[in-house]
Amino acid sequence: MQKTLKIKHLYEHSVLNICLDTLERKKQALVFVNSKSSAEAEAERISAKVKIDGSDRDKLELLASNVLNALDKPTKQCQRLALCVRSGVAFHHAGLHSQQRELIEDNFRSGLIKIICATPTLAYGLNLPAFRVIVRDLKRFSSPRGMSWIPVLEFQQFCGRAGRPDFNDEYGEALCIAETDSEKEKIFDNYINGETEDILSKLAVEPVLRTYVLSLVATEYANTKKSLMDFFKKTFYAHQFGDVRQLEEIIKRILKSLKEWGFIEIIDNKNEGKEGRKEEKETGLEATILGQRVSQLYLDPYTAHYLITCMRRAETKILKDFSFLQMLSYTIEMRPLLTVKVKEYDLIEQKANEFSSSILSLEPSMFEPEYEEYLKSMKTALFFYDWINEVDEETLLEKFNVRPGETRVKLDLADWLLYSSEELAKLIKLHGLIKEIAKIRMRLKYGAKEELLPLLRFKNIGRIRARKLYQNKIKDIEDVKKADLSLLTQLIGKMVALSIKKQVGEDLREEKVQVKETKRKGQTSIMKYDEE
DNA sequence: GGCAGTTCTATATAGACAGCATGTC
DNA sequence: CTATATAGAACTGCC
Numbered sequence: 230m231q232k233t234l235k236i237k238h239l240y241e242h243s244v245l246n247i248c249l250d251t252l253e254r255k256k257q258a259l260v261f262v263n264s265k266s267s268a269e270a271e272a273e274r275i276s277a278k279v280k281i282d283g284s285d286r287d288k289l290e291l292l293a294s295n296v297l298n299a300l301d302k303p304t305k306q307c308q309r310l311a312l313c314v315r316s317g318v319a320f321h322h323a324g325l326h327s328q329q330r331e332l333i334e335d336n337f338r339s340g341l342i343k344i345i346c347a348t349p350t351l352a353y354g355l356n357l358p359a360f361r362v363i364v365r366d367l368k369r370f371s372s373p374r375g376m377s378w379i380p381v382l383e384f385q386q387f388c389g390r391a392g393r394p395d396f397n398d399e400y401g402e403a404l405c406i407a408e409t410d411s412e413k414e415k416i417f418d419n420y421i422n423g424e425t426e427d428i429l430s431k432l433a434v435e436p437v438l439r440t441y442v443l444s445l446v447a448t449e450y451a452n453t454k455k456s457l458m459d460f461f462k463k464t465f466y467a468h469q470f471g472d473v474r475q476l477e478e479i480i481k482r483i484l485k486s487l488k489e490w491g492f493i494e495i496i497d498n499k500n501e502g503k504e505g506r507k508e509e510k511e512t513g514l515e516a517t518i519l520g521q522r523v524s525q526l527y528l529d530p531y532t533a534h535y536l537i538t539c540m541r542r543a544e545t546k547i548l549k550d551f552s553f554l555q556m557l558s559y560t561i562e563m564r565p566l567l568t569v570k571v572k573e574y575d576l577i578e579q580k581a582n583e584f585s586s587s588i589l590s591l592e593p594s595m596f597e598p599e600y601e602e603y604l605k606s607m608k609t610a611l612f613f614y615d616w617i618n619e620v621d622e623e624t625l626l627e628k629f630n631v632r633p634g635e636t637r638v639k640l641d642l643a644d645w646l647l648y649s650s651e652e653l654a655k656l657i658k659l660h661g662l663i664k665e666i667a668k669i670r671m672r673l674k675y676g677a678k679e680e681l682l683p684l685l686r687f688k689n690i691g692r693i694r695a696r697k698l699y700q701n702k703i704k705d706i707e708d709v710k711k712a713d714l715s716l717l718t719q720l721i722g723k724m725v726a727l728s729i730k731k732q733v734g735e736d737l738r739e740e741k742v743q744v745k746e747t748k749r750k751g752q753t754s755i756m757k758y759d760e761e
Numbered sequence: 762g763g764c765a766g767t768t769c770t771a772t773a774t775a776g777a778c779a780g781c782a783t784g785t786c
Numbered sequence: 787c788t789a790t791a792t793a794g795a796a797c798t799g800c801c
Contacts, residue, residue: 264774266792301786323776348775368789370774375788379775440779527779568773630773638777645780652780675785691785 234402240278243406244365248275248344256360256398257337260346261387263366263379265632268320269309271365272346276318279344288341289315292332299328301693304623306632314342321347324632340396352386362391362403367416381425432466435479436529436561442483446493447516447524454484454495454512484514490534492520519656526649532560536650539589540659549587551614553669556650557643558609559590559602566605567612567629574604581607613643617672619692643673680704687729694721709733 236250244260251258260275262268281289297303297311310329313319319333319342334357336342351357364387368376392401405420407413432438442457451457458477461467470476487493496513516524523533539556546552557563569577581604585592590606593599612629622633631639647670654662668679675685677692683705684695697720698704703712710733717726 262791264791266774267790270792350776353776366790370789372774373788376774376790377787525780529779562779565776571772642777642779648780688784689786693786 234404242274244271244363245275245278247361247363247404249278251361252279252343254360257340257343257393257396258345258361258363259351259357259359259387259390260344260363260365261352262346262348263369265322265324265348267366268322268346268348269306272313272318272320272344273309275344275346276313276316279316279318281315281317285317285341289317292336292341296329296332299326299332300622300633302621302623304626304633306626317341317343319345321345321351322634323348323350323638324634326633327637330634349383349386352383352390358390358393358401360391360393360396360398360401362387362401364388364403364405367405367420378419381420381423382428384420385425427469430464430466430469432464433469435483436531438466438479439483439486439530440524440527442480443487443492443516443520443530444524446487446514447521452514454514457484457514486534487520487530490530490537492517492523492530492533519653522652522656526652528649529561532562532646533649533653535560535590536646537653537657540650540654540657540662542589543659543662546589547586548665549584550617550669550672551584551610552587552589553647553650553666554613554617554643555584555606555610556589557646558613559606560646562646563606563609563639563642566602567608567631569601569604569608573608577604577608577611580611609639613639613673616640616676617669618678619676619696640673644670647673684709687732689725689728690721694725697721706733710735 234250236246239246239249248258248260260268260271262271293311293314296314297307300307303311306324307326307329310319310325310333314333319337321330321333325333333342333345334355337345337357337359345351345357345359364384367379367384369379370376388403390401391403392398405416407416432441445451445457445460451460458480461476461480462473467473467476484493484495488495494515494517496515498511498513520530523530526533528536536556543552558566581588581592584607590603593603608629612625612631615625615628616636620628622636625631625636626633647666651663651666651670654660654666668682671682671685672679675681675692675695677685677695681692681695681699684690684698684703685692686706687709690698698709698717701716701720703709703717703720709717709729714726714730717730720726721729
């Protein structure tokens with residue numbers, strides 16, 4: 230249904246005008262844009278022109294300070310967000326710290342935040358409706374095509390966020406911005422009256438197909454080639470793929486790789502002999518122990534094989550922390566990688582040469598297209614390297630253009646891949662590597678140098694507190710035992726000091742009473758510890 | 762000389778799920 | 787079918 234709205238033309242930006250109109254009507258709006266920086270810029274543009282209700286001012290100030298202090302040290306991003314929030318406006322994208330994201334979402338639901346400028350994150354999964362949805366950008370950059378129209382399905386996702394029945398909205402409004410008549414026509418044809426594109430089967434992606442094949446064999450759901458084929462013939466993918474023979478070729482190729490990689494055995498039953506067809510029917514499939522573990526870990530077999538070959542190569546290399554970081558960075562799971570900017574190209578290339586004797590993955594030649602991706606992996610590894618050397622979030626943002634939210638995602642991935650590597654190393658008997666991998670894993674988790682590892686084993690001690698202790702010559706468990714309680718208290722607070730003393734076996738009974746008396750929120754883990 | 766405001770130019774471009782076993786500042 | 791918003795540099799004009 231279309232209708233005509235009259236909106237005051239106060240400024241040159243349509244989005245801004247529509248948002249101000251929305252506020253005048255005491256409603257909320259979501260603005261969808263196509264990049265993170267756009268989301269931030271749009272939010273700032275709007276927040277600069279918003280006049281907030283006096284009644285909300287205090288609440289918004291409080292919220293702004295919460296947003297600002299979500300991290301140890303506020304980054305530039307935190308400051309920008311906090312400033313917007315003071316006006317009841319926010320931006321929302323995957324680079325936000327999860328805590329900030331939650332704050333924004335909750336306070337939009339409650340009605341305190343009026344406008345959110347967001348990338349498509351918000352349209353998926355999360356149920357965050359608004360009276361008005363403004364789809365600012367209908368085009369988005371994607372290589373290699375450059376700027377292209379977003380899928381109709383996505384457009385519908387955006388518009389589906391319009392209307393808040395819980396706020397007594399009887400309807401919602403979804404708006405697009407067209408600069409010209411021809412553009413307007415295009416939008417109508419494409420999105421309003423256009424047909425949604427076909428839903429692609431997820432199996433179409435080869436890594437997923439590979440993972441499925443192995444999993445079917447590993448769970449013994451399919452123990453012959455025939456039963457495997459039969460399964461896939463019934464899938465949506467086959468239905469959509471149309472050509473069953475081609476699908477069969479792909480699966481055959483996958484089976485061949487899985488065998489080469491040592492994840493399955495293909496048992497040809499020659500007894501039936503002469504008739505070719507019958508023979509194929511009897512081809513048995515069986516997962517090796519290694520293959521079973523790969524499947525359990527939910528790894529793409531290709532990645533599993535890559536990790537194994539890297540680790541086998543470790544003996545011939547000068548092993549460094551960086552070796553493992555680069556190994557992780559070069560997996561398909563880690564993509565998209567950090568982009569190497571024009572200005573950085575030489576520097577990254579230089580680093581690549583510097584580390585070449587420690588690199589576990591195969592270095593592509595400079596003339597292969599793959600080389601670009603290799604350099605990106607190098608930059609991503611350098612990012613991880615900074616992280617485990619205690620570089621703070623602000624610097625990571627400036628140096629690598631990686632925001633806190635993105636850091637978390639990358640670290641989660643790295644952790645999962647390292648755990649998997651550890652498990653694989655056990656199976657292929659590379660026991661020498663396990664310790665090194667475990668160490669790197671711990672360092673990635675905390676973002677700390679190796680010297681802090683003994684301290685990080687304590688509960689309630691992260692990299693900040695550990696560094697503080699270390700600077701005061703408290704470097705390991707023994708030092709904690711010897712340390713004076715008052716010094717510890719001075720460094721990390723009474724609660725934590727008592728907690729770690731208790732963890733080294735010193736039960737300070739008298740203090741225990743005090744602990745209970747000085748009970749504060751957020752210290753539940755310590756209380757629990759005391760009661761054990 | 763220093764600044765605020767403007768125009769010009771170079772540059773980069775959305776997101777998020779898998780294992781496992783619990784507790785960061 | 788290959789665009790555009792943004793950030794930051796460069797520039798201008800004013801005091």
